Amino acid sequence: MSISITQDQIARWMRDGYLQVSDLLTLEEVRQFMDHEADPETPKLRNGLRTHLTDPVWKYLAHHPNVAGIARQLLDGPPRIVQTMYLAKAAAREGEEKGGIGISLHQDTHYLPNEPNTLMACWIAMNDTDADNGGLCVVPGSHKKGLRHTSLNTDPEHASWETEHTLRTRDGREWKQTIYSYHIDGIENETIVKLAVPAGSGVFFTGMTIHGSYANRSHTRPRFAFPVHYVREDTWVLRTDVQETTQVESAYATS
């Protein structure tokens, strides 16, 4: 029997732009994923942001009825999988202040333009995560204030990158665009909520919700997370590398 969310949870999602849900995965499912990642054969199954097409364990998570089923409820329609990622952040080494660095506070719609904008994520904790080990941060209500102005991140607290992508509209217009590590200026510290998300629990957030993370400052605890990004089936994703989305096979368990 898969988990489904209540009207009250849907109202909170609409108000806050995110929703934390407990026990999406059992601890056994979390353990199976972590064992799989530790297997030296697993990297052969990698396929960039589309590893859910080539790795059966990633596929299982992206189609998981608790994850994709709740995405279906929140999107009010069938979800399609856009991308999957595994974000592992090492603990700080002895004598060092920080381990794995964070991802600057951003809105995913900047990274994954899509029309109509139905982009959402489910960020699943694969161990106990919180402010100390570089857990997920969100700015509640930020999804209601439009796409924010961005600059290139230069803070060593957060990763920095620039990648050129091809974008294509539904009617075939095509252009190149540099996608970079977006930094949103002017976010007030007190509006940032640092979430504590235990292993197997997850956070759903919209493509417009400002979120990100800071460096891992724990000297004993790494941080592991598996985000899956979905759009509703009527949506066109502009980036050609992830334009071909995947129909969810098991989401219908909750409908």
Ligand SMILES: O=C(O)CCC(=O)C(=O)O
């Ligand atoms: O886990 C993190 O550090 C940030 C995750 C994130 O930005 C995302 O899943 O879109």
